[in-house]
Amino acid sequence: MASLWIPSHPKPDPSQVSNGADGPTQRTITAPLPNPSLQVTADHQLKQVEAPVYAPGHGEVLLHIKATGVCGSDIHFWKSGRIGSLVVEGDCILGHEAAGVVLRCGDGVTNLVPGSQPPVLLIVKGDRVAVEPGVPCGNCWLCAEGRYNLCEDVQFAGVYPYHGTIQRYKVHPAKWCHKLPDNVTYSEGALLEPLSVVMHGIKSAGLSLGRGAVICGAGPIGLIALAAARASGAHPIVITDLEPRRLEFAKTFVPTVLTYQVQKNLDAQGNAQEIRKLYGTHEYVAPEVVLECTGVENSVVTAAYTARRGGTVMVIGVGKEIMNNLPFMHLSLAEIDLKFINRYRDTWPAGLQCLGGGILDLKPLVTHTFPLEKALDALHMCSDLTNGSIKVQIMDDVEATI
Template identity: 40%
Template sequence: MGKGGQGSDAAAAEENMAAWLVAKNTLKIMPFKLPPLGPYDVRVRMKAVGICGSDVHYLREMRIAHFVVKEPMVIGHECAGVVEEVGGGVTHLSPGDRVALEPGVSCWRCRHCKGGRYNLCEDMKFFATPPVHGSLAHQVVHPADLCFKLPDGVSLEEGAMCEPLSVGVHACRRAGVGPETAVLVLGAGPIGLVALLAARAFGAPRVVVVDVDEHRLGVAASLGAHAAVKVSTDAAAGVVAAEVERVRAAMGGDVDVTLDCAGFSKTVATALAATRPGGKVCLVGMGHNEMTVPLTSAAIREVDVVGVFRYKDTWPLCIEFLRSGKVDVKPLITHRFGFSQREVEEAFEVSARGRDAIKVMFNL
């Protein structure tokens, strides 16, 4: 029995419930049987769980790319909670600790894991990526080394926001963002906004954000964007060229790094054209699987193109950014819901609708 054994009887008496994706546009709160607690696991009572765009996509389509939901699956992966029980081999956590959970469990045996790029592990088991169950539940069991203790002053909601913030942090690392890097962010959705916050925290002296939506641009400006540029959805070459000139004018100089947080043909074309010779384009968003983009003109200017997939080793830095105040994610949390059947359905509707909803958060 784990060190938190006193809580075990109470936990056994109380049935664990979770939000299950059972069919297209159908979520049901149903019992969720937890796996046994391993020696290096912890059982965590979930307190804050955010809705990600991928959660909404699974709800609408039952698939993302080659990940297909073939049987009912517990949804959710942006999460934080309170440790209730620890395995016998766990020494750095105790019952009562508040923790943020990194949702991906890699194999630690393959070349990617051994080389330090565990986010590329082909045997990754990631919350709410089929067939792995997620974390929108009263309790989950998770490896202790993927549960990061939150310092006093960092809330559980902020802990849950470490997951989306990690995408921005990983993108900035991949693109080499620093105090000498002028950064262009394409897209002011949730990921574009955390990329903006991360770029500022990494010391970028100027960050310009581009989007088609006036409201989202206003949010970006309130979060510290030095300029916000509204563009159109027109992908004609002449329109892109004119918009690139407006972006450069807003930047007031070269664009060293572009973080494309949308991932459409037009945004990639804009990124390649706007970034200075020798600069970097980081592909963060995945709007289109296939696209036609003007690569040759970027190649002859030696614009490097790098991709990102999720993140690696980001939670300690995210937590430090939150603790120190270098990053404030609280304004991103626009809607809060409890954990009832009605509220779960309503929360996903609000998140899918977009508009003024940036991050929808469950408080369990």
């Protein structure tokens, strides 16, 4: 999910970054309920502490975060302290897969409505929204071209020093809050972020109706990619993983899928040959697109050998900074496109249509939920694959006012 900082664009001074986007001059306010948050520290620790609550500035809204999904990147920041050149250098509230309700609007906000507060007799609920966590600068040439996901000065929730959504109260620009249809829950709204990653990858990969595809990895991103590929008309589809329980889940999630358990005693070419056998012997029916959703180097290499000649390998997963064993000449001689994505752009409206219109049902992916006060337990659950979790979410079911 994470983009890289470019050396010519240094990280901001953390003293100039607060819970919202306006820096240290932001005004704190008193909330009737505490604001518990889950923070990662520079020495790879997690702590649950109460965070300050900020008033929304111009163009901003104050949200009550109702649901936040735990992402693999949250685990990376905790366990490793970094993803590529993104380094945790101080305390930072984690979380970026989120949905919530609007409590207050700052000046200039016209697209969202806050809830009414006591002592008003007729209580009106605020708009329910999904949070697009990346806030680009809006001024660079990439933003001007509409490729704001590549903005070098993006402020991304949950990536140090920008605080994330595992807290009760969060300020966020109204522009990057998307109204939820009445039939889409907060839990589903929080799934729009990983869905957006998949949608951007699928669009860039160019899945074709009736053409074969492979999904590498049956984690949350891989399973969403499976559902989206099926909805896009790709067929046949094979999903791979080391863990048989995740493959069993994939089979119940999309019954038409073929599964392949990666064999540790085979190298990348050997596993690729076994995957290709599931498509038959004719080169033409071999997988045209491989969606690599793990970021693991050996899996990327396997994907390269799995795609048919002239096909596409789309790397969606986040991996290590340097990969040394990519089969360059195989990719070259077979004219296989090796492609990458950085997050997403302009995906929330279409994602909302997919969920609200019944094109995708991602609710079965949420296998475990935890209350906000037990967010630490949620990360421990997600970090241990033996627990059998798929998507872990942190929910806050209290009625917050301010």
